[in-house]
Amino acid sequence: GENVEQHPSTLSVQEGDSAVIKCTYSDSASNYFPWYKQELGKRPQLIIDIRSNVGEKKDQRIAVTLNKTAKHFSLHITETQPEDSAVYFCAASLAGGSYIPTFGRGTSLIVHP
Amino acid sequence: EAGVAQSPRYKIIEKRQSVAFWCNPISGHATLYWYQQILGQGPKLLIQFQNNGVVDDSQLPKDRFSAERLKGVDSTLKIQPAKLEDSAVYLCASSLGLADTYEQYFGPGTRLTVT
Numbered sequence: 001g002e003n004v005e006q007h008p009s010t011l012s013v014q015e016g017d018s019a020v021i022k023c024t025y026s027d028s029a030s031n032y033f034p035w036y037k038q039e040l041g042k043r044p045q046l047i048i049d050i051r052s053n054v055g056e057k058k059d060q061r062i063a064v065t066l067n068k069t070a071k072h073f074s075l076h077i078t079e080t081q082p083e084d085s086a087v088y089f090c091a092a093s094l095a096g097g098s099y100i101p102t103f104g105r106g107t108s109l110i111v112h113p
Numbered sequence: 114e115a116g117v118a119q120s121p122r123y124k125i126i127e128k129r130q131s132v133a134f135w136c137n138p139i140s141g142h143a144t145l146y147w148y149q150q151i152l153g154q155g156p157k158l159l160i161q162f163q164n165n166g167v168v169d170d171s172q173l174p175k176d177r178f179s180a181e182r183l184k185g186v187d188s189t190l191k192i193q194p195a196k197l198e199d200s201a202v203y204l205c206a207s208s209l210g211l212a213d214t215y216e217q218y219f220g221p222g223t224r225l226t227v228t
Contacts, residue, residue: 001171043117045224046217098161106155
């Protein structure tokens with residue numbers, strides 16, 4: 001089955017800095033890679049996703065890049081703000097007839113004002 | 114639109130007792146997922162339903178866990194008997210289940226503590 005590794009487990013930055021979280025996956029057939037943000041005590045929420053036919057996707061201050069050859073994808077947050085503080089999870093899956101994602105262990109992002 | 118509803122929000126039981134969790138997905142969502150999230154880890158899929166049929170339950174400990182989705186809407190997840198290592202947040206999620214549409218909407222979760 002799919003295995004997703006996520007690094008770092010904790011990331012501490014100053015407000016305004018950029019943050020990068022990296023994930024690797026094992027199944028070369030995986031073709032859908034979502035990122036979720038989970039604030040303390042709240043439910044995970046999808047913030048951005050990317051499919052295997054695209055190398056990069058941006059949405060305001062967040063972007064995701066995908067390197068299919070190396071089987072890794074990254075989340076980039078620019079101009080970080082204190083409200084970006086949360087746990088971020090990556091996931092990988094083979095999306096087709098059914099969608100069964102495998103999640104990484106999460107990265108706790110702390111943005112210091 | 115209303116979100117995914119779960120109850121109870123918190124549950125404390127002793128080991129070897131039984132517990133059940135309930136999930137009501139977003140109206141019209143065909144796919145329903147149950148995840149176990151242990152503190153400090155990502156969600157781990159326990160079971161996935163498409164309408165009232167099971168798509169994947171390969172990671173469900175079937176000797177103690179069971180789940181059903183009668184009529185393809187609400188779902189219940191049961192643990193009997195519970196073990197200490199079952200302490201976790203149990204998340205329910207739903208999605209439309211249509212081709213090329215994969216976004217999952219999560220419920221608030223049920224935090225289970227087994228003592």
